[in-house]
Amino acid sequence: MLAKHQHICPRNCYDTCSLISTTYNGVLLSVEGNPAHDYTKGKLCPKAMSDIQKVYSPSRIRYPMRQRHRFSGDWERISWDEALEQIARTILRLKRTHGSTLPLALNKYSGNFGALHNAMEALFSGIGPTTRAIGSPCWSAGVDAQTIDFGRFRCSSPLDMAHAKLIWLWGVNPAWTAIHQMPIIFDAMERGTTVVCFDTHLSATAARSHRFIQVRPGTDGLLALAMGKVLAEENLLDPDLPNYTLGYHDFLAYLDSEIRVERAATITGVEADTIRDLAREYGQTHPACIWAGFGLQRYTNGGQTLRAIDALGALAGHIGEKGGGVQYGHFETWKFSGLGHTEPSQAKANPVVGKNPSDRALNINKFAAAALACTEPPVRMLWLAGRNPLSQDADLHLWQKLMNQLEFIVVSDLFLTRSAAAADIFLPVTTHYEHWDLHASYWHYWVGVNEPAIAPVGESKSDLEIAWRVSAKLNELEPGSCTFPTSGSEKETLLRELSPELLRLLRLQSPKEILLQPLKANLPPASWAQRQFATPSGRFEFRSEKAVQAGFPALPSYSPPLSPPPEAPLRLLTPHHSSALNSQSYPPDTIPNGYTLYVNPELAESYGLNEGAPAEIANDLGAVRVRLAFDLSIPRDVVIVYQHPAELKDSCLNVLLRSHTTDMGTIATGAPGLALNETFVCLRRLTGSVQRLSPNP
Amino acid sequence: MSKQLGFLHSSEKCVGCRGCEMACKNEYQTDAAPRWRQVFQLHEERYSLPTRMFFSIACNHCANPQCLKVCPVGAYTKRDDGIVVHNRDRCIGCRLCTMACPYDRPQFNHAKGKVEKCNLCYQRLDQGEKPACVAACIPGALELVEITAELDQKLGVLKTLPGLPTPALTNPSIRFIGPKQGKQIRRD
Numbered sequence: 001m002l003a004k005h006q007h008i009c010p011r012n013c014y015d016t017c018s019l020i021s022t023t024y025n026g027v028l029l030s031v032e033g034n035p036a037h038d039y040t041k042g043k044l045c046p047k048a049m050s051d052i053q054k055v056y057s058p059s060r061i062r063y064p065m066r067q068r069h070r071f072s073g074d075w076e077r078i079s080w081d082e083a084l085e086q087i088a089r090t091i092l093r094l095k096r097t098h099g100s101t102l103p104l105a106l107n108k109y110s111g112n113f114g115a116l117h118n119a120m121e122a123l124f125s126g127i128g129p130t131t132r133a134i135g136s137p138c139w140s141a142g143v144d145a146q147t148i149d150f151g152r153f154r155c156s157s158p159l160d161m162a163h164a165k166l167i168w169l170w171g172v173n174p175a176w177t178a179i180h181q182m183p184i185i186f187d188a189m190e191r192g193t194t195v196v197c198f199d200t201h202l203s204a205t206a207a208r209s210h211r212f213i214q215v216r217p218g219t220d221g222l223l224a225l226a227m228g229k230v231l232a233e234e235n236l237l238d239p240d241l242p243n244y245t246l247g248y249h250d251f252l253a254y255l256d257s258e259i260r261v262e263r264a265a266t267i268t269g270v271e272a273d274t275i276r277d278l279a280r281e282y283g284q285t286h287p288a289c290i291w292a293g294f295g296l297q298r299y300t301n302g303g304q305t306l307r308a309i310d311a312l313g314a315l316a317g318h319i320g321e322k323g324g325g326v327q328y329g330h331f332e333t334w335k336f337s338g339l340g341h342t343e344p345s346q347a348k349a350n351p352v353v354g355k356n357p358s359d360r361a362l363n364i365n366k367f368a369a370a371a372l373a374c375t376e377p378p379v380r381m382l383w384l385a386g387r388n389p390l391s392q393d394a395d396l397h398l399w400q401k402l403m404n405q406l407e408f409i410v411v412s413d414l415f416l417t418r419s420a421a422a423a424d425i426f427l428p429v430t431t432h433y434e435h436w437d438l439h440a441s442y443w444h445y446w447v448g449v450n451e452p453a454i455a456p457v458g459e460s461k462s463d464l465e466i467a468w469r470v471s472a473k474l475n476e477l478e479p480g481s482c483t484f485p486t487s488g489s490e491k492e493t494l495l496r497e498l499s500p501e502l503l504r505l506l507r508l509q510s511p512k513e514i515l516l517q518p519l520k521a522n523l524p525p526a527s528w529a530q531r532q533f534a535t536p537s538g539r540f541e542f543r544s545e546k547a548v549q550a551g552f553p554a555l556p557s558y559s560p561p562l563s564p565p566p567e568a569p570l571r572l573l574t575p576h577h578s579s580a581l582n583s584q585s586y587p588p589d590t591i592p593n594g595y596t597l598y599v600n601p602e603l604a605e606s607y608g609l610n611e612g613a614p615a616e617i618a619n620d621l622g623a624v625r626v627r628l629a630f631d632l633s634i635p636r637d638v639v640i641v642y643q644h645p646a647e648l649k650d651s652c653l654n655v656l657l658r659s660h661t662t663d664m665g666t667i668a669t670g671a672p673g674l675a676l677n678e679t680f681v682c683l684r685r686l687t688g689s690v691q692r693l694s695p696n697p
Numbered sequence: 698m699s700k701q702l703g704f705l706h707s708s709e710k711c712v713g714c715r716g717c718e719m720a721c722k723n724e725y726q727t728d729a730a731p732r733w734r735q736v737f738q739l740h741e742e743r744y745s746l747p748t749r750m751f752f753s754i755a756c757n758h759c760a761n762p763q764c765l766k767v768c769p770v771g772a773y774t775k776r777d778d779g780i781v782v783h784n785r786d787r788c789i790g791c792r793l794c795t796m797a798c799p800y801d802r803p804q805f806n807h808a809k810g811k812v813e814k815c816n817l818c819y820q821r822l823d824q825g826e827k828p829a830c831v832a833a834c835i836p837g838a839l840e841l842v843e844i845t846a847e848l849d850q851k852l853g854v855l856k857t858l859p860g861l862p863t864p865a866l867t868n869p870s871i872r873f874i875g876p877k878q879g880k881q882i883r884r885d
Contacts (some may be wrong), residue, residue, distance in 0.1 A: 050781070179712060207749035207876075215884075580711070
């Protein structure tokens with residue numbers, strides 16, 4: 001029998017597509033886009049289209065497993081009861097031994113962004129104060145910058161970009177990472193809109209723009225400030241600034257005394273005349289929209305970069321404009337009740353939920369170092385969910401040390417990932433075709449329910465079901481040891497996740513109405529249209545007291561990014577590729593054979609290397625073998641590897657990554673972000689066919 | 698033949714996502730390896746500037762199909778609307794067509810020992826729907842068109858792209874809108 005079900009793609013992606021699956025006698029047959037969605041419009045990217053292959057992949061783990069020795073690959077199938085028993089007994093023993101639940105650590109992030117996946121956080125809160133990874137590896141500095149400037153982190157509806165006469169795509173590559181924005185941009189171009197793309201390298205989006213402006217990595221903030229200075233010099237400032245902004249005199253004085261366009265040209269690599277032309281066009285075209293990507297804030301000065309871009313938007317009067325603004329992302333629809341926390345007052349405008357106030361919070365980006373440093377009491381058990389840190393985190397040498405020291409490691413995942421190789425117990429989880437869930441997007445305004453279309457594959461279970469069962473086992477062994485529910489209905493739980501505020505945003509009388517179809521939140525399509533801001537002053541704040549209190553400069557200002565050390569002179573950038581998402585590849589089960597390093601031909605020549613030559617990129621942390629590919633558009637001080645997973649036997653790219661953190665992030669996400677674009681390497685020629693590479697992390 | 702259906706592909710809009718490839722695979726539940734439709738990157742050295750441009754081709758339903766010409770068992774037919782249909786029941790897997798096609802579009806399925814290829818979703822067209830690849834294209838880079846003299850006279854419509862075989866061989870029913878290059882202000 002044929003049946004249709006609705007789903008939401010749960011990946012950490014701008015588009016958060018609405019899906020419709022077709023099953024035949026309980027077997028998943030096809031996946032299509034849901035045409036009712038006005039942003040994704042019934043079309044899907046190949047990642048979602050290969051979901052069926054993922055769901056039924058022969059590599060997917062279908063049963064709980066125990067590994068006899070970590071990293072040995074010596075796995076045995078066990079029953080859920082054995083797995084739960086071992087987990088619960090270890091938790092209770094550690095609690096008794098240390099007289100505390102802080103030795104228990106949870107590290108979870110965006111493997112699946114569904115609200116019910118927060119069950120893991122809620123389970124840990126139910127056990128007591130525990131050690132938690134907090135913050136975000138992704139966007140923290142930019143979120144803080146926008147929170148400081150506007151008072152609140154929000155963006156216009158992505159459809160609003162259609163009204164812009166000038167679109168600046170700044171450090172964002174929607175052609176590969178937010179593909180549903182491309183028809184909106186193309187349609188605008190056909191109506192005469194000019195599109196300018198700022199990036200460190202010629203992306204697929206940059207190649208389709210009217211102009212591509214190549215910026216030296218980490219200097220985008222200075223470029224924005226220099227253009228702000230041009231606006232001020234050429235009387236292109238919004239005359240209304242005194243009415244809705246705070247501190248603009250101070251900011252203009254800073255631009256006047258500290259910023260020189262010619263000097264900025266030298267530093268950013270964008271010629272002074274180009275800076276002036278760009279500024280004039282931006283100041284004179286209304287409406288003009290800036291879309292700032294995540295990559296440009298993944299530097300040690302990333303928060304200031306976004307503050308400078310926000311300030312540029314404000315100076316030109318583009319904030320609050322229909323089809324204008326500085327767009328980055330939003331939390332506005334993430335108003336979930338918070339699993340296990342039945343008080344709606346605890347619902348936060350933040351996907352980080354379920355935090356116990358007495359938790360020991362460790363920055364997710366420095367987790368290994370911080371966990372190793374914990375002594376009173378030490379971290380003894382780690383649960384990884386929706387995460388693959390041994391592939392994706394910095395400080396892999398410290399992660400390895402941590403994994404060797406811990407007493408007990410649980411990994412819940414779909415596949416035996418690089419991180420799962422460290423697990424004592426592996427728990428198989430369900431995909432979004434096998435459980436109920438609730439999803440919001442950080443880019444568009446839609447919220448929707450994910451229904452199960454098929455029975456869980458093998459013995460896999462949802463995170464919520466796993467959390468219930470762990471709680472049940474804990475309470476069976478020691479009554480009262482966990483306050484998280486021990487059973488329930490996934491569907492009822494998801495309906496309770498719709499907070500009163502979310503119901504109001506979705507114009508719903510009762511939560512059940514969300515079951516019918518995804519809905520678009522009732523938010524103004526253009527943000528800050530009334531120019532009433534959520535800052536302490538109610539104004540757009542060029543000068544921010546909140547920033548000062550958090551230890552940042554009061555004004556958007558430029559501080560340089562890190563400089564390469566002499567022994568590692570090349571900056572390594574690792575943008576997303578269209579066929580991979582962090583450590584997930586598409587189609588599933590196809591891992592590219594080794595890394596390709598894109599370099600300027602002249603750089604390669606200076607090393608005596610030809611195209612296709614095997615080489616090695618290395619720094620003081622490790623080395624990774626690469627094959628060279630030439631790209632004329634890459635400058636000689638930058639090399640690029642498009643991020644994708646590596647075979648477990650090979651060294652992975654992140655052995656080169658140290659946990660430099662961004663300047664900002666603590667205000668809105670609890671911790672600074674990861675400055676992953678501040679990674680430097682040297683290029684080495686590989687001689688001979690066999691080369692000793694650094695050991696696997 | 699009353700008309701000739703074909704594809705119009707815009708390299709300007711195609712972002713290389715391969716959604717069309719996957720939509721085709723989903724529609725026909727094909728095995729992992731064969732690609733009835735496939736996305737390729739344009740050869741950058743053929744343009745004055747790096748392009749990051751792609752093109753997507755399936756069977757070109759040529760006016761002068763070499764596959765049909767060489768097939769010893771008559772597995773290929775050309776419909777009245779120009780669609781070249783391959784009949785898998787007749788196919789003996791001799792692979793002459795894969796050698797004859799300059800675009801490498803008939804795909805040999807090693808597991809099945811037979812050739813398979815794009816049939817322009819004629820069963821969908823017959824019901825008034827678009828081909829699966831066209832329906833799935835997010836940026837609107839791929840269209841189903843009728844190949845006519847008027848189309849060929851339109852500004853910007855090309856019969857081939859650098860790196861593709863000369864259309865004189867088979868007169869393929871595909872037209873291209875080539876990349877428009879923006880200004881690239883690069884640093885050293």
